[in-house]
Amino acid sequence: MxxxxxxxxxxxxxxxxxxxxxxxxxxxxxxxxxxxxxxxxxxxxxxxxxxxxxxxxxxxxxxxxxxxxxxxxxxxxxxxxxxxxTDQPARELHIGLGELTALTWFPAFIKRMKDTYPNVTIQPEIDLSSLLLRKVKEGHLDFAILPDIPDTDDLARVPVGTVPFGWFAAPGKFASREVHSLPELALHPVIEQSEHSIISRLCARLWESAGVRPERLNGGNNIVALAGLVSAGVGISCLPVPLFEASLASGDLELLKTQPEAPTVDYACYFLKYPHSALGYNVAEIAKRTCTFQLVSDASRDLGKAHRKTSPRADAPLNPL
Missing domain, CATH: 1.10.10.10 (Winged helix-like DNA-binding domain superfamily/Winged helix DNA-binding domain)
Incomplete structure (x- = not known):
């Protein structure tokens, strides 16, 4: 036959x-x-x-x-x-995300989603990570792209990328091309997001491990505003490197070489295991292919994992990165 x-x-x-x-x-x-x-x-x-x-x-x-x-x-x-x-009828997907994702690769993600699912409209919601995660669990959000959070066994979790962070300063504040220690950094005011921010908590562990207590300034929850304070010479800050490549190229900011290196933060896509897990895995795969945070060195990735092992639990409110 x-x-x-x-x-x-x-x-x-x-x-x-x-x-x-x-x-x-x-x-x-x-x-x-x-x-x-x-x-x-x-x-x-x-x-x-x-x-x-x-x-x-x-x-x-x-x-x-x-x-x-x-x-x-x-x-x-x-x-x-x-x-x-007679393809699937038009529908909306509500996706939660943090500020960093929204400011970088999320527009490319929307375009790729539109190419793959032309009848789907994306409705983004930017908020605190803990609030977005709760909305996913309650069914108010279909998906959320968030920093890697422990204790989420009730949700499907698909890693999408890793964000390298670095210590930023105004040009001329530090000797260029030198490797700076945490005690050296602690001589300058440290501009942070709220105490519930993942990166603020990871950096707090760093200061504690080095036995130093820098002056810590709350710069608010807008990471672009934090970078503005750094550029103005108010202090230093640990910021996501991919977001400020243009500022580094223009000379508005300087990325310091430090030992130990700044933490890294893993990101993942979260969604309910049922009833739409098949679509969830497809969306997560599109996010993984679109994410621009994946190209980090093995050393940076290992360092980030070491910091996350000592980081606080994520049941306290988290700030969007």
Whole structure:
């Protein structure tokens, strides 16, 4: 018994006239087309093409087969059109995210989602990580792209990328090209987000491990505003490196070399395991392919993991990064 692929291959060779054109149409190799034709000839026990012809001219038996098969492929084409016209109805997906994701790769994510799911509209919500996570658990959000949070066994979790952070200062505040220690950094005011921010808590662990207590200034929850305070010379701050590459290039900010290095923060996509887990994994895969935070060194990743092992539990309110 022949297969649909074998008959489809014969059909397009007969319609288009050459093996090369049929291979392009079916997105397969010419050798695959030839193999399917040989298999089909063996099944029908008759030659399908005139062997001495320069072109793939059909034999009388093949012409009859082509005529008989045309209604089948016309029907299959109609079914494909019907499927396209009856795809999933338009719907909204509510996705929670932090400030850093919103300011960097989220627009590219929306475009890729639109290309993949043209009938889906994305409704973003930017808020504290803890609030967004709770909304996912309660079903008020379909997904959330958040810093990696422990104790979320009741949710599906798919890692999407890692954000490298670094210590930023105004140009000229520190000797360039030198590696600076935590006690050196602690001589300057440290501008932080709220105490519930993941990166603020990770840095607090760093200060504690070094036995230093710098002057810590609350700069609010807007990381762009924090960078503005740093650029004005108010103090230093631990900020996400990808967000301020332009400021580094323009000379408005300087990225310090430090030992130990600044922490890294893993990000993941969270969603309910049921009832839409299949769509959730597809969306998470799109986020993973779009995320621009993945290219970090193994050393930075290992350092970030070491810091996260000592970081506080995430059941306290978290600030969006």
């Amino acid at each position: 022949f297969t649909i692929k074998q008959l489809e291959t014969f059909y397009w060779v007969g319609r288009l006239g050459t093996i090369a054109k049929a291979a392009d149409k079916l997105h397969v190799t010419q050798s695959a087309v030839t193999k399917r034709l040989q298999e089909l000839e063996g099944i029908v026990a008759a030659p399908l093409f005139e062997r001495k012809a320069r072109k793939n001219l059909l034999t009388p038996a093949a012409k009859n087969l082509l005529v008989e098969s045309e209604p089948l492929f016309e029907m299959l084409e109609r079914l494909q059109k019907m499927k396209a016209s």
